[in-house]
Amino acid sequence: MKVPSVVFHTRVRDEAMDGSNPYRWGKKSSSDFFDHKRVLLFALPGAFTPTCSTFQVPDFEKFYDRFREIGIDEIYCLAVNDAFVMNAWGKSLGLEKVKLIPDGSGEFTRKMGMLVAKDNIGFGMRSWRYAAVIDDGTIEQLFEEEGCSDNCEEDPYGASSPQNIFERLKRAAEA
Numbered sequence: 001m002k003v004p005s006v007v008f009h010t011r012v013r014d015e016a017m018d019g020s021n022p023y024r025w026g027k028k029s030s031s032d033f034f035d036h037k038r039v040l041l042f043a044l045p046g047a048f049t050p051t052c053s054t055f056q057v058p059d060f061e062k063f064y065d066r067f068r069e070i071g072i073d074e075i076y077c078l079a080v081n082d083a084f085v086m087n088a089w090g091k092s093l094g095l096e097k098v099k100l101i102p103d104g105s106g107e108f109t110r111k112m113g114m115l116v117a118k119d120n121i122g123f124g125m126r127s128w129r130y131a132a133v134i135d136d137g138t139i140e141q142l143f144e145e146e147g148c149s150d151n152c153e154e155d156p157y158g159a160s161s162p163q164n165i166f167e168r169l170k171r172a173a174e175a
Contacts, residue, residue: 041075
């Protein structure tokens with residue numbers, strides 16, 4: 001299955017701009033992120049949330065070089081948050097390797113079949129937690145947490161953890 005074709009609205013640092021916020025709007029397509037490389041995309045319910053900020057994103061940052069050693073070119077984190085929130089979150093976490101993708105309108109997430117209502121906790125529409133290995137725009141493997149549904153009482157985390165994905169990819173590479 002190919003990844004959905006969408007345009008992501010991002011904020012791009014522009015050294016030519018003056019002021020304390022030297023960013024301009026930029027557009028990146030699915031092709032810009034996923035074509036001509038093998039990437040690991042992981043998606044989560046939201047920036048600044050406990051599991052995402054404490055475990056998932058920092059652990060992917062720690063595992064980045066190990067994933068590179070087994071053939072992953074880039075690691076992307078996607079959330080149904082706008083570019084301002086994603087940039088602030090990345091800065092607060094001190095990210096240097098994992099790149100953040102803002103899916104502000106949820107279009108990519110919806111087309112992936114992973115957009116769920118989280119009204120029960122005041123979030124609105126968000127991404128279900130999952131990860132995918134994508135090779136040249138084609139989904140090679142999907143690591144979806146169990147129970148994908150609207151207003152799920154649980155927030156499972158395990159299948160899409162970097163530890164699980166790394167072990168599965170490493171075993172496959174050694175086979």
